[in-house]
Amino acid sequence: MIDRHRIDTAKPGLALGEPDKMMALGRAVIETEAAAVTALAARIDATFVTACRYMLACAGRIVVLGMGKSGHIGGKIAATLASTGSPAFFVHPGEASHGDLGMITAHDVVLALSNSGETEELLRLLPLLKRLGVPLISLTGKPRSTLARESDVHLDVSVPSEACPLGLAPTASTTATLAMGDALAIALLESRGFTAEDFARSHPAGALGRRLLLRVGEIMHRDERLPRVTLGTTLRASLEEMSRKGLGMTAIVDAEGRLAGIFTDGDLRRALDRGIDLHRTAIDAVLTRDCVTITAEALAVEALQLMEQLSINGLLVVDAHTRPVGALNMHDLLKAGVM
Template identity: 70%
Template sequence: MTSKNRDLRHLHEFDAERLITLGRAVIETETAAIAALAPRIDAEFARACRFLLNCQGRTVVLGMGKSGHIGGKIAATLASTGTPAFFVHPGEASHGDLGMITPDDVVLALSNSGETDEIVALLPVIKRLGVPLIAMTGKPRSTLAQAADVSLDISVDKEACPLGLAPTSSTTATLAMGDAVAIALLEAREFSAEDFALSHPGGTLGRRLLLHVSNIMHTGDEMPVVTETTTLREALLEMTRKGLGTTAVVDADNRVAGVFTDGDLRRTLDAGIDVRSAPIAEVMTRQCKTTRAEALAVEALSLMEDHKINALLVVDDQQKLIGVLNMHDLLRSGVV
């Protein structure tokens, strides 16, 4: 029997229940590792946060191997939550990238063993620069921990890997500690959802918090609008030309008097009203919902959902019509 066949037979022996048991064991082990961190959110944690809050420059995150991958994520989380940060590969740092660190920065170094050669080699230079050094390590007595101004203990009882070799629980614990630091700083800086959106303009949250009605509403000749003296037939022609499924109805001063929608048309037909001769003023909805141009698009969406309507008229301070917005506009803009 070939080695490949033996491997396949071995894989078949792992039935669904066995695989589920193994997967759950990993989750349980890593859950315990994270839970063990809670008592370590203490005075040392607060000191680390204070260094970062007082930093006039940026947080420079260092880490090798799997710790490097976690470090990149921690740097990204810090940067997106109000703490300027970036990741530097320790191997590249020894060949010029250390010049990225300025005296105004803080260094956050990650190493489970605390003895990672590439990081230990940088410690004398970091000390000469005089920048604060925060360590995240699983060995409180390691070289890195001893050299740091603050050392955060991310040690774990065991890795989730049954061989005890692949970084699993330790990287999860490091990531959780990094998140704890980032969110503590976010709260301390009073970093708001609007601030978050400014650093994520291309994301869903950015669109929801930065996009205003004025950015997507129809204006000018694109607006379907008729006057109170218009016949229903003429109003229907205006709705067809503009293709928004609605038309605004305004008075002589361009103030909104009402709205006529596809739903109003169905109710009109059910009532047997002659669409060719009826005046729009008799069949329009007078108490219609409106919004303002400066309102967030997400607020307009909420208004539509609450009142089960598909369009809104946009008015100014004098209730004069300045725009029309419908659900399709919100869908195209990515707000929905």
């Protein structure tokens, strides 16, 4: 518990002109909670392994229960488990007694959180959970509590004191419980062989999901939006095609539709510097033949890395026969959230 004598607080609280005391109190809270979490490391033992094995063997879902602040922590633990490969959801113990208990099946594992281990709403469920035959794992701050004794596995998340100067508000205890929940989730993640790609599939709308799942073919310009001219086309006509499609480049193809090269805004500037006649010059004379391409199956992030590495703003997408099937530029990657 924070030493209230060390931090002299006036009633009803710190005055606005006491920033040093405010900072001291803030630091003391962080130190208290850090010590509580550090102490958990020594409790990662065979009991922790048993809890993990119950959850790994679960054919259903991990059902997390908790009241009050423990309930808020339980919701976060359930979300972390679910997003790291261990299907889980949170059930409010009070609602469980009024119908939500039907959400728990005999194939599930229950993870119950209670600092006191005597939370009435949880204890009321114990006979029903026993009847279902589901494994019960509890996280409490009282190893001798009713919930701890009735559990198949008990994980001790007790703390010497709360960070609250009054010793009342759940602070260090909820932090310790959350840390133990994270420890379980990550241990399960490793045991399941859960990968970054698996994580991305659970977060398709997030930045990681876009970087690890989005393919070039999903964002490229294709069909009528693909700028393309054939060999022999005048430079002027090629520029008109570039202007219509608005990508700052065009693909040049041969009679069989295979890629012969690319012409970009940069190529145009260099051609103008040489005094090229836009009306009489064929695109063949100014195109870049050995251009870099990518496939539609490649990850969009690979396209970004390629463009950054070569300091270019766009890429043509080709099939297995080197026929252009699409095109994309930096703006497309930015719009897709890859950058």
